[in-house]
Amino acid sequence: DAGVTQSPTHLIKTRGQQVTLRCSPKSGHDTVSWYQQALGQGPQFIFQYYEEEERQRGNFPDRFSGHQFPNYSSELNVNALLLGDSALYLCASSLAPNTEAFFGQGTRLTVV
C-alpha cells in the first residue's frame, strides 16, 4: 500500500502564474482534503472532495479550486499566484468520516 502520494514534491513558480498539484489517496479511501501549511504554522483546511464534488471549503479565495476524478485522485489548482501562496500543500485521505487522516508528504510551493 503506497499511502497518500503527492506530486510534485517541490515547485517554484512566478507571481501571477497558475499551478496544479496532484494527490492520490490511500487505497480504499474516497475522500480527499487539501491543507495549506505556512512555515511555522498548523495546516489550514482548503477544501474537501467526495464523490467528485467539493463538499466543504475553508476560508480560501476562489483562486483556489480543485477536482476529484472517478479513481478518487484529486487536483488542487491555484490561479494568479501571490507570494503569500508559498507554503507546503498537504493532501489527506481517511477511511471513514472523522477518523485518522493520512497525509501525503506534501508539495512545497515557492512563489517568487
Next chain:
Amino acid sequence: GQQVMQIPQYQHVQEGEDFTTYCNSSTTLSNIQWYKQRPGGHPVFLIQLVKSGEVKKQKRLTFQFGEAKKNSSLHITATQTTDVGTYFCADFSGGYNKLIFGAGTRLAVHP
C-alpha cells in the same frame, strides 16, 4: 469560527526530561486528534480522543481529554531525541471530516 489554541509554541528540554503540550478551545471540542510532524516531514496521526475525561497511553506518551471537552494535553515522559518535532492537536468542530489544527508546539530535545 472555531479556534484551537496550543501552548507553548516552543519547548526546549534536556533528554530525559518530561514535556507537556496543551490544547484549548473556548467552545466544546468534538473529537480531538494529535499529530506529530518531524522537521521536513508531514503530519502523522498519533491518537484520537472522543470521550470526556478520556486518558490514553502509548508507551511514554499520555493523552488526556478534559472533562468539559474544552481542552486536551499530550505528556511525554523521559523525552528522547526521537521525540523531536512539532506536535499538533486538531479538532473536527470545523465540520464533517474537516480538521481545525492548532498552531503546534515545537519540541527540541538536547542530548
